[in-house]
Amino acid sequence: xxxxxxxxxxxxxxxxxxxxxxxxxxxxxxxxxxxxxxxxxxxxxxxxxxxxxxxxxxxxxxxxxxxxxxxxxxxxxxxxxxxxxxxxxxxxxxxxxxxxxxxxxxxxxxxxxxxxxxxxxxxxxxxxxxxxxxxxxxxxxxxxxxxxxxxxxxxxxxxxxxxxxxxxxxxxxxxxxxxxxxxxxxxxxxxxxxxxxxxxxxxxxxxxxxxxxxxxxxxxxxxxxxxxxxxxxxxxxxxxxxxxxxxxxxxxxxxxxxxxxxxxxxxxxxxxxxxxxxxxxxxxxxxxxxxxxxxxxxxxxxxxxxxxxxxxxxxxxxxxxxxxxxxxxxxxxxxxxxxxxxxxxxxxxxxxxxxxxxxxxxxxxxxxxxxxxxxxxxxxxxxxxxxxxxxxxxxxxxxxxxxxxxxxxxxxxxxxxxxxxxxxxxxxxxxxxxxxxxxxxxxxxxxxxxxxxxxxxxxxxxxxxxxxxxxxxxxxxxxxxxxxxxxxxxxxxxxxxxxxxxxxxxxxxxxx
Ligand code: FAD
Ligand code: SF4
Numbered sequence: 136x137x138x139x140x141x142x143x144x145x146x147x148x149x150x151x152x153x154x155x156x157x158x159x160x161x162x163x164x165x166x167x168x169x170x171x172x173x174x175x176x177x178x179x180x181x182x183x184x185x186x187x188x189x190x191x192x193x194x195x196x197x198x199x200x201x202x203x204x205x206x207x208x209x210x211x212x213x214x215x216x217x218x219x220x221x222x223x224x225x226x227x228x229x230x231x232x233x234x235x236x237x238x239x240x241x242x243x244x245x246x247x248x249x250x251x252x253x254x255x256x257x258x259x260x261x262x263x264x265x266x267x268x269x270x271x272x273x274x275x276x277x278x279x280x281x282x283x284x285x286x287x288x289x290x291x292x293x294x295x296x297x298x299x300x301x302x303x304x305x306x307x308x309x310x311x312x313x314x315x316x317x318x319x320x321x322x323x324x325x326x327x328x329x330x331x332x333x334x335x336x337x338x339x340x341x342x343x344x345x346x347x348x349x350x351x352x353x354x355x356x357x358x359x360x361x362x363x364x365x366x367x368x369x370x371x372x373x374x375x376x377x378x379x380x381x382x383x384x385x386x387x388x389x390x391x392x393x394x395x396x397x398x399x400x401x402x403x404x405x406x407x408x409x410x411x412x413x414x415x416x417x418x419x420x421x422x423x424x425x426x427x428x429x430x431x432x433x434x435x436x437x438x439x440x441x442x443x444x445x446x447x448x449x450x451x452x453x454x455x456x457x458x459x460x461x462x463x464x465x466x467x468x469x470x471x472x473x474x475x476x477x478x479x480x481x482x483x484x485x486x487x488x489x490x491x492x493x494x495x496x497x498x499x500x501x502x503x504x505x506x507x508x509x510x511x512x513x514x515x516x517x518x519x520x521x522x523x524x525x526x527x528x529x530x531x532x533x534x535x536x537x538x539x540x541x542x543x544x545x546x547x548x549x550x551x552x553x554x555x556x557x558x559x560x561x562x563x564x565x566x567x568x569x570x571x572x573x574x575x576x577x578x579x580x581x582x583x584x585x586x587x588x589x590x591x592x593x594x595x596x597x598x599x600x601x602x603x604x605x606x607x608x609x610x611x612x613x614x615x616x617x618x619x620x621x622x623x624x625x626x627x628x629x630x631x632x633x634x635x636x637x638x639x640x641x642x643x644x645x646x647x
Pocket of ligand 1: 544
């Protein structure tokens with residue numbers, strides 16, 4: 136073999152740079168299902184199944200194109216269990232003169248594979264990942280010399296450069312941001328006629344994977360009964376078209392809204408297909424822009440959606456690759472509590488958390504506000520160690536790959552980077568959840584109360600968070616209003632909140 140072309144589980148793209156110049160007469164594609172990728176964090180069954188099924192379908196697609204593939208299955212007798220050992224095994228067997236790899240999404244995987252290449256004294260041809268609009272080098276150039284990084288400026292730069300929603304040099308509609316038109320709640324009547332999500336019945340390949348995961352990872356979190364994710368490019372394209380036709384027009388309006396028992400709402404559910412590279416962000420952004428230009432969807436919805444992909448998705452990738460590996464260890468608020476065990480079961484009497492976690496374990500999915508302002512907010516207010524929060528998010532979602540999960544969790548959700556990524560901690564009391572959902576109406580707690588038996592734990596912990604971090608937060612002008620409200624609480628009120636917060640955390644309350 137001349138070149139062993141490595142294709143990782145989140146690189147399932149026939150156009151990927153690693154496959155360019157591939158010569159079927161001399162080269163070999165190498166893919167491997169290894170246990171370590173599902174156990175280095177306690178991966179939920181949905182996440183494991185989506186990766187394995189999509190990998191098997193992609194290997195079939197390569198074979199159909201006439202590309203030879205060396206594919207190791209999880210239960211193959213000679214499976215070595217880790218990417219590094221499996222690759223070493225393949226090198227011994229095929230004796231390639233070089234390795235080819237598109238830059239992976241995980242820092243850890245890059246280090247492991249580089250080490251294997253070095254150990255075998257094989258050249259590693261590491262190629263740019265052109266799936267993204269930007270390169271990490273471009274992000275680094277943008278970040279250079281800036282004291283603070285902000286999404287908005289990076290997003291505008293990319294809008295300009297790639298001519299997206301532009302009218303000459305100006306943004307279409309005269310403004311860059313339509314947030315003020317978005318973010319409504321469903322009101323008292325709740326969501327009406329939400330289109331059914333686009334789900335795909337498991338074929339024989341997926342069924343075999345489901346059986347394998349249920350056997351090999353029986354103790355891992357979550358369920359596979361409802362598995363319906365797109366696992367091929369064809370399915371991903373169907374899901375994209377259905378989103379544009381059915382959900383995009385109301386995407387912006389209800390972007391932040393939640394409703395008990397409603398997992399899907401007006402979101403696209405495309406993150407998994409995007410992160411596995413079954414879909415290209417360019418085609419997703421183009422389809423959304425076309426929907427605006429043809430009059431199918433309003434500008435506020437389309438801009439809001441494009442901002443997530445062209446803006447946030449590219450931004451967090453830049454943060455990850457410019458900050459790793461030290462980013463993993465950041466803990467600016469010195470949070471040291473354990474993650475409550477019920478994050479892995481949903482067994483809590485807090486209705487909003489119960490709903491978000493149950494849905495997560497059932498489908499491997501929750502939308503952004505559920506992640507940020509329910510599970511993320513609670514962990515932040517409780518003071519959970521960010522690395523434990525990170526392990527949870529990386530485990531439970533079908534779209535979880537470290538380059539995107541880590542900055543969202545540590546930077547946006549937990550403020551662990553001290554404000555590098557977000558201009559302030561996303562903190563709110565239970566009243567935010569009450570405003571954006573119907574959860575509180577069905578909950579034993581009351582978001583308006585911070586102490587007493589009915590007090591909503593979010594509200595108690597919110598005031599306690601502000602009080603615990605008052606000194607640090609005072610330096611941030613964007614926290615001024617929240618701290619002004621804190622200052623209205625007298626000493627007795629503060630003490631009562633502090634002791635209720637301690638009791639909620641299961642810690643002994645402080646003495647007088
Ligand atoms: P939509 O609401 O339809 O948004 C459209 C697309 O925009 C998404 O498919 C996604 O590709 C992109 N997008 C939206 N928000 C973000 C964001 N903040 N960062 C990057 N891309 C974004 N997203 C992941 O893809 N993988 C993760 O592991 C992940 N972990 C997260 C952890 C936390 C704590 C938080 C707060 C957010 C996380 N996100 C993650 C971002 C976001 O929540 C998901 O991308 C989104 O909920 C996926 O659902 P969707 O496809 O229906 O998104
Ligand atoms: Fe969540 Fe508090 Fe509302 Fe209950 S009262 S649903 S815990 S925000």
